[in-house]
Amino acid sequence: MCIIFFKFDPRPVSTNAYRLILAANRDEYYHRPSKPADFWGNHNEILSGLDMETGKEGGTWLGIxxxxxxxxxxxxxxxxxxxxxKGRGSLVxxxxxxxxxCYSYIKRISEEGHLYNPFNLLTAEFNNTKEDVIYYYGSKGEREPVKLNPGLYGLSCSLLDTPWxxxxxxxxxxADIIKKSHDIAREDLVQELIKVMNNEEP
Known part of the structure; x- marks a missing residue:
């Protein structure tokens, strides 16, 4: 199943701290074609993977x-x-x-959620002049988008932080990796997060 773990720390006081640490796994059918993460040719400021399945081209599951x-x-x-x-990949x-x-967009989507198969959506803005903000909307949950407080979250194929x-x-x-994120190099942090996502323990 698709799974996302993230720690949101808007404008941390420590210059060593990260505003967002995220690890995500897209659990998809192996035969479904997609492009790996790269900057888009026509929108070269956007970085994401892309769906390439016929009829769903250009959709994505995560991007910045x-x-x-x-x-x-x-x-x-x-x-x-x-x-x-409607195809959910277009939501991102x-x-x-x-x-x-991010709020105006996710608010509009919350009013159209019934047009899609059920989904969870995060929208965020990390801005140098305004506050960092993340909103969450689950089409099977509350009718209104939720503004997330700083903290550590998990999202899978149910509502945010469902205790599966x-x-x-x-x-x-x-969380164990996050505790030592200040003390290890960025490359090492990435490798530690990849190990978490590759964990196959039942």
Missing amino acids: TKRGKFSALTNYLQPKIVLDA SNYLTSDLD KKLQYGKKLF
Whole structure:
């Protein structure tokens, strides 16, 4: 299942601290074609992977821009997919290419959530002149987007921080890495996070 762990620390006092540390895994069908993360040719300030499946080209599940806009998506686990629903991958792509702020965009999406198969969406802005902010909306949860407080979060194929064992265990491993993030080099931090995401312990 898709899974995201992240620590949000808006404008940390310590110059050593990170404003966002995120580790994510897209659990998708192996046969589904996609491009690895790269800057877009037509929007070269956007960095993300891209769906290449016929009919879903250009959608993505996680991306960021040089201006500090960030978004991520997970699908909500459900027994049956509605085949004629709108593609969820456009939720991230459309935000990254829009001029809307993160709240205005996710608020609009919360009013259109019924048009898609169930999903979870994060939209954020990391801006040097305004406050850093992250909003969350789960189409199976509250009707209004939620502004997230600083902290450590886990998101999978249910609502934010649903206490599934896999999510709880992953959050613990992630939290252990975060505790030493000030004391290790960035490259080492990345490798430690990759180990967490590659963990195969049942």
